[in-house]
Structures are given as structure tokens and as C-alpha cells.
Amino acid sequence: MKNRLCSQLNCQPGFICVTTVEDCANLNYYKVACQEILCPVPVGNAVLSSTCSRKIGVSCPFSCTEGHLSTTVDNIRCTSNGTWNLSPTTLCLPIVCPKSVGNAVISPNCSRMVGKSCTYSCTHGYIPKASNSVVCTSEGSWEMDMMDNDTLCSPIVCPKSVGNAVISPNCSRMVGKSCTYSCTHGYIPKASNSVVCTSEGSWEMDMMDNDTLCSPIVCPKSVGNAVISPNCSRMVGKSCTYSCTHGYIPKASNSVVCTSEGSWEMDMMDNDTLCSPIVCPKSVGNAVISPNCSRMVGKSCTYSCTHGYIPKASNSVVCTSEGSWEMDMMDNDTLCSPIVCPKSVGNAVISPNCSRMVGKSCTYSCTHGYIPKASNSVVCTSEGSWEMDMMDNDTLCSPIVCPKSVGNAVISPNCSRMVGKSCTYSCTHGYIPKASNSVVCTSEGSWEMDMMDNDTLCSPIVCPKSVDNAVISPNCSRMVGKSCTYSCTHGYISKASNSVVCTSEGSWEMDMMDNDTLCSLIHCPLDVINGNISSSCRGLIGEKCYMICDNSVNTVNIVCLSTGSWNKDTTAICSLKNESVRHCPLDVINGDISSSCQGLIGEKCYMICDNSVNTVNIVCLSSGSWDKDTTAICCLKNESEICSLETSRPNMTFLYAGTSVAGTLIVVIIIVGVTCLIKRRNDTTRYKYFFQRAQI
Numbered sequence: 001m002k003n004r005l006c007s008q009l010n011c012q013p014g015f016i017c018v019t020t021v022e023d024c025a026n027l028n029y030y031k032v033a034c035q036e037i038l039c040p041v042p043v044g045n046a047v048l049s050s051t052c053s054r055k056i057g058v059s060c061p062f063s064c065t066e067g068h069l070s071t072t073v074d075n076i077r078c079t080s081n082g083t084w085n086l087s088p089t090t091l092c093l094p095i096v097c098p099k100s101v102g103n104a105v106i107s108p109n110c111s112r113m114v115g116k117s118c119t120y121s122c123t124h125g126y127i128p129k130a131s132n133s134v135v136c137t138s139e140g141s142w143e144m145d146m147m148d149n150d151t152l153c154s155p156i157v158c159p160k161s162v163g164n165a166v167i168s169p170n171c172s173r174m175v176g177k178s179c180t181y182s183c184t185h186g187y188i189p190k191a192s193n194s195v196v197c198t199s200e201g202s203w204e205m206d207m208m209d210n211d212t213l214c215s216p217i218v219c220p221k222s223v224g225n226a227v228i229s230p231n232c233s234r235m236v237g238k239s240c241t242y243s244c245t246h247g248y249i250p251k252a253s254n255s256v257v258c259t260s261e262g263s264w265e266m267d268m269m270d271n272d273t274l275c276s277p278i279v280c281p282k283s284v285g286n287a288v289i290s291p292n293c294s295r296m297v298g299k300s301c302t303y304s305c306t307h308g309y310i311p312k313a314s315n316s317v318v319c320t321s322e323g324s325w326e327m328d329m330m331d332n333d334t335l336c337s338p339i340v341c342p343k344s345v346g347n348a349v350i351s352p353n354c355s356r357m358v359g360k361s362c363t364y365s366c367t368h369g370y371i372p373k374a375s376n377s378v379v380c381t382s383e384g385s386w387e388m389d390m391m392d393n394d395t396l397c398s399p400i401v402c403p404k405s406v407g408n409a410v411i412s413p414n415c416s417r418m419v420g421k422s423c424t425y426s427c428t429h430g431y432i433p434k435a436s437n438s439v440v441c442t443s444e445g446s447w448e449m450d451m452m453d454n455d456t457l458c459s460p461i462v463c464p465k466s467v468d469n470a471v472i473s474p475n476c477s478r479m480v481g482k483s484c485t486y487s488c489t490h491g492y493i494s495k496a497s498n499s500v501v502c503t504s505e506g507s508w509e510m511d512m513m514d515n516d517t518l519c520s521l522i523h524c525p526l527d528v529i530n531g532n533i534s535s536s537c538r539g540l541i542g543e544k545c546y547m548i549c550d551n552s553v554n555t556v557n558i559v560c561l562s563t564g565s566w567n568k569d570t571t572a573i574c575s576l577k578n579e580s581v582r583h584c585p586l587d588v589i590n591g592d593i594s595s596s597c598q599g600l601i602g603e604k605c606y607m608i609c610d611n612s613v614n615t616v617n618i619v620c621l622s623s624g625s626w627d628k629d630t631t632a633i634c635c636l637k638n639e640s641e642i643c644s645l646e647t648s649r650p651n652m653t654f655l656y657a658g659t660s661v662a663g664t665l666i667v668v669i670i671i672v673g674v675t676c677l678i679k680r681r682n683d684t685t686r687y688k689y690f691f692q693r694a695q696i
Contacts, residue, residue, distance in 0.1 A: 018032070044089045047065060049062060097137075298321075371398060421440070433457060528571070529571050531549040572601045
């Protein structure tokens with residue numbers, strides 16, 4: 001019944017059909033109505049805004065109750081089915097304080113919610129600063145959290161000093177920290193100068209006595225040969241007496257003070273600080289004890305003698321318990337004797353009046369045949385030899401010796417050159433012995449021929465004045481090594497350079513060759529390209545020969561000039577007619593060239609003009625043109641063909657005048673005729689000159 005009534009009511013969207021029983025006695029009597037759908041009032045810790053209608057599609061703001069915090073920043077919206085888009089139970093969650101604060105850890109049994117008082121403990125190395133409980137505030141922080149990280153717990157710090165040990169002020173002294181330390185005056189670290197702070201707040205060696213970290217500084221029981229009194233504590237600042245071991249005596253006072261460095265106040269000196277050994281003297285007379293020897297009692301020391309003295313016997317001596325050397329009872333010359341130089345040196349005899357002791361300058365004389373090398377005095381050295389005695393036996397006196405050379409003569413190095421000696425000699429380069437090659441040294445220290453000029457023993461080598469057809473320049477000395485110019489006689493020419501060197505054999509350096517060494521006979525070449533020269537021809541200067549080309553039966557006369565070349569260009573004369581060889585043209589305007597003519601360079605041909613029965617001889621030049629102007633020679637003499645004035649000889653001027661066409665033609669014909677006659681005459685003269693040259 002109820003469902004049937006609601007279906008008949010047909011509520012609009014956003015409304016729902018609701019029924020009520022009007023007559024309780026009659027349960028079948030219902031009242032139906034459409035009621036607007038509203039979302040429920042949220043439960044939990046979320047509180048809707050008072051303005052929220054809770055209707056479908058409405059978005060409403062909300063707030064959380066005290067001690068809770070919203071989980072979203074968005075509003076909640078009522079959906080079409082009458083529920084909120086977000087679960088009201090999760091909109092607000094309770095505020096919880098953190099599990100730890102700095103080095104304080106909150107008890108896990110506490111809810112840590114706002115207003116709750118929780119106990120806490122501190123991490124290793126820290127202790128509670130005050131009470132070990134703390135309250136969670138509405139801000140979600142512990143009530144002392146506004147302070148620094150050390151709010152609830154304070155670090156455990158070890159003490160600044162332990163006995164005579166002072167911890168470094170730069171160290172935090174916190175648990176587990178290793179800190180360096182220094183000791184107070186008079187103390188030094190017992191072992192390492194670092195120590196670790198324990199969790200009990202004490203240094204890890206602090207369980208020992210006060211001397212744990214630092215030990216008192218104690219000076220040594222002895223210093224070198226000084227022994228400190230055993231009744232003295234030897235601590236810093238203490239003054240102790242001492243005694244010296246056998247053989248030593250106190251250097252000054254027999255008391256000494258222990259310094260803060262743990263050494264006696266005179267300990268900065270050498271090992272002999274407090275006690276000095278008994279030492280023998282550094283020298284005895286002229287004997288000087290070795291500085292490397294301690295000179296102490298019982299020591300055997302080597303010694304050296306002062307300048308001018310040498311050890312008398314052994315060079316070692318022993319120091320006695322009296323502090324003197326065991327031979328010291330003798331005189332001053334006990335250990336050393338004076339050095340004396342020898343009475344003579346080689347051929348030098350020292351004056352008997354000189355003491356010959358070191359440093360003395362003595363005069364000397366030389367034996368017969370010798371003279372003093374320099375000064376006739378000499379000094380005795382510390383080695384016991386005369387100051388020039390380091391040289392050979394001839395130290396002080398030199399023998400009379402003749403010179404090693406005379407002019408260009410060099411005496412044999414194997415000869416002593418002493419007085420009366422006969423020595424062989426050789427001449428320097430370019431010279432030969434004048435007579436015998438031996439000479440005697442005289443008592444004057446000169447060679448027996450030395451009174452003559454510098455050329456006494458040797459004469460210069462001179463090369464000949466001429467060599468066959470070569471004549472040496474008269475201005476050249478012709479001596480060995482000299483380079484001389486030369487000229488060749490008529491008909492000859494220098495074979496190479498026109499200079500030649502005189503050798504040590506007295507001949508010119510090219511003289512080993514044939515007689516034509518320096519000059520060659522001048523002749524013209526006998527080989528002709530594309531032709532031949534008569535077999536009887538020798539090519540001598542002035543010789544007249546004939547030649548014939550391979551492509552011709554005519555001979556050509558040629559003459560050898562003084563320059564060694566032919567008077568005619570043989571190559572040009574016999575040039576072959578081919579594409580690469582230059583030749584003269586065979587076509588002539590208004591004329592013909594003989595059919596046998598090939599137009600080769602040097603070839604002689606004849607031509608005939610169309611308007612003439614006379615032949616004209618022409619020769620092909622090396623330039624590839626004929627020796628005559630063929631165009632000008634064969635100019636036609638008629639009114640229709642007129643030769644160009646450019647073919648006539650340059651600088652010729654022709655004047656003509658006329659008032660009519662006929663007169664003008666007559667003048668032109670006359671000029672052409674005169675030009676041809678002049679040209680022909682010149683060519684005839686040139687042709688005669690050519691053959692005259694060819695017949696020479």
C-alpha cells in the first residue's frame with residue numbers, strides 16, 4: 001500500500017516520498033507527502049557552518065573541534081543521494097605532538113594528544129634538563145618546544161681539566177668526543193695527548209689517580225760525563241749538584257737547574273756541557289795535532305808539521321795523563337825537522353853560502369855549455385824541491401840550442417840542435433833545399449849558413465812561364481799555390497777556366513794531361529743537322545768548306561770564323577720541310593715559283609711573273625719569308641688590279657694630281673710602274689750581293 005501510494009505521488013528530483021499513519025487503529029490508512037532530501041548533520045569532530053542548508057548540491061564549509069585538525073582545505077558537498085562527498089568521520093583528526101624533541105624521546109605509551117602530559121627519556125650523552133614530563137599544547141608542540149633543540153635534554157659534558165691536564169677549549173667535551181689536552185707547567189702527557197669523554201661525564205682515564213693524564217717532567221740522571229746527585233728530585237726548577245766521571249772536571253759551578261724542557265739549563269750545549277775532558281795541546285813546536293783527534297788522555301793522534309818542516313819519525317803521538325804529549329819533554333824540534341832543498345838541480349849548482357831551507361831564495365850557476373833559463377836565483381819550496389824543479393832535468397839551466405827553422409828551412413825534430421850537432425832539414429811547402437839538406441849548429445847558437453839571407457837553405461819552387469800554347473801572365477809570381485791567369489796563342493782557346501794553380505811539383509795543376517792541357521785548338525763543328533760537310537774539311541779557322549743538305553743536291557760554301565762558328569747558319573740551311581719546320585710560302589700573287597722548289601730555309605729558287613718572261617732568283621730566309629717581296633715583283637700592270645703602296649719601300653712619297661677620272665688612273669699606273677722598276681732594281685742588287693757573300 002505504502003509503495004503504491006508513493007509511486008502515485010511522483011516526487012520531484014531532490015525530494016523523497018514519506019508516509020505517516022493517520023489512523024493507528026487502521027494501519028491501512030496512510031498519509032503520503034514529498035519531503036526535501038537533506039544531508040545528515042556530521043558526526044565526529046567536524047562542525048558544519050551555521051549557514052549550511054545541507055541540501056543536495058550545496059557545498060558547505062566546516063571547522064574542527066578543539067584538539068583536532070582538518071584533513072582537507074576543501075568544503076564538503078551534499079550529493080544527490082543525501083550523503084556527503086567526504087566521510088564526516090575523517091574530516092577532522094586529533095592533534096598529536098611529535099614523538100621526539102631534539103635529544104628527548106617521548107614515551108611510546110603516551111597518546112601525545114593535546115593536553116596530555118607525557119614522560120620522556122634522553123638519547124645517549126644527554127640528561128633531562130628539569131622534570132622528565134612534558135605537556136602537549138593545542139599547537140601540536142610540547143610546551144617547552146619554543147626554545148632551542150636543547151629544550152628538554154642537556155648534553156653530558158666532561159670537566160675542563162683533570163689534575164694537571166687542561167682540556168682544549170676548542171673541544172665540546174661531549175660524550176664520545178676525543179679531545180686534546182695540555183699539561184700544566186712542569187708536566188708532560190703521560191701517553192697520547194688526547195682523551196675520550198665517557199657517558200658518565202668523566203674522561204676515560206679519570207678513574208686513575210690525579211697523575212692519570214700528565215706526568216711530572218724529570219731531568220736526566222746524568223749529562224755526558226756529569227752525574228747528578230741521587231738526593232735531588234730532578235724536577236723542573238730544582239737546582240741539583242753533580243760530579244764528573246774519571247778524566248773530567250766541572251766546567252764551572254758544580255750545580256745545575258732542571259728546565260721546563262726536561263733538560264739541565266746548560267744542556268743546550270754539546271755533550272761536554274757540565275764537565276770538560278783533560279785535553280793535550282793542539283801543537284808542539286812545529287808539529288800541529290790533527291783537528292780530527294780529540295787530544296784526550298790515552299788518545300794517539302796524528303800530526304803535521306808547519307811550513308818548512310817534516311815529521312822526524314812517526315807522525316803519531318799519545319796524550320799522557322798529565323795533559324802533555326809523551327815526547328813533549330824533548331826540545332822544540334822533537335816531532336818535526338826542517339826541510340832542506342838539494343845542492344844541485346841537473347846542470348844548476350846552488351851557491352854553498354845559501355841555507356837551502358824552505359822559502360829561501362838561492363843563487364846558482366850553470367855547468368859548461370848551459371845558461372840560466374831565466375833569473376839565476378831560485379826559491380826552495382815546501383816539498384823540498386826548487387820552485388822550477390817540477391819541470392824536466394833542464395829546469396834551471398837550458399842548453400845552447402840553434403833555432404828550429406831558418407827562413408823556409410825546418411830542422412828535423414829528431415835532432416837536438418845543440419852546439420856542434422849536424423841536423424837534417426826540410427823545406428816548407430813551395431821550397432826545395434838549395435844545396436845539401438844538412439846543417440851544423442855553431443857555438444853562437446846559429447846554423448853555420450845562417451849568416452846569409454833568409455833563403456840560405458831553401459829556394460822557392462817556380463812553375464814554368466808557359467805550357468805549350470798557354471802563356472802565363474808575367475804579373476804572376478808563379479810560386480807554389482799561386483793562381484795565375486793565362487792567355488792562349490792565336491788559334492787556341494782556354495780549355496776551361498783561364499786561371500791555373502802552381503803545384504808543389506813545380507808544374508801547373510793541369511800539366512799532367514796532354515800537351516793541350518790549358519788551351520784547345522779552335523775549330524768549327526763538322527756535324528750538320530740534316531746535312532753533311534765535305535770529308536776533307538777539318539773545321540780550322542779560316543778554312544773554306546762546302547756542305548750539302550740531305551734534301552738537296554746543291555752545295556753551299558761555308559767558312560770557319562775565328563769564333564769557332566761557320567759564317568752561315570748550317571742548321572737553318574738544311575732544315576727539313578715538315579710541319580714543325582718553318583718554310584717559305586710557294587704561292588705568289590700574279591706569278592709562279594719553280595715546281596722543284598720546296599720552300600725550305602736557305603733554299604734558292606726562281607720565280608716568274610704572269611706579265612713577264614724573265615725569272616727572278618729568291619732565297620728562303622730563316623724567318624720563313626723570301627729575301628725579296630714576291631708580291632711587289634709581280635704587280636699586274638692594268639686598270640683593274642693595283643698593287644698596294646704598302647709593298648713599296650718605306651718613306652717614299654708620291655704626289656699626283658688630276659681633275660678627271662682618266663687623269664687619275666694614268667697617274668696611278670705611272671706610279672705603279674715606277675715602283676715596280678725600283679723594286680726590281682733593288683732586288684737585283686740584293687741578289688748579286690747574296691751570291692757574292694756565298695762565294696766568299
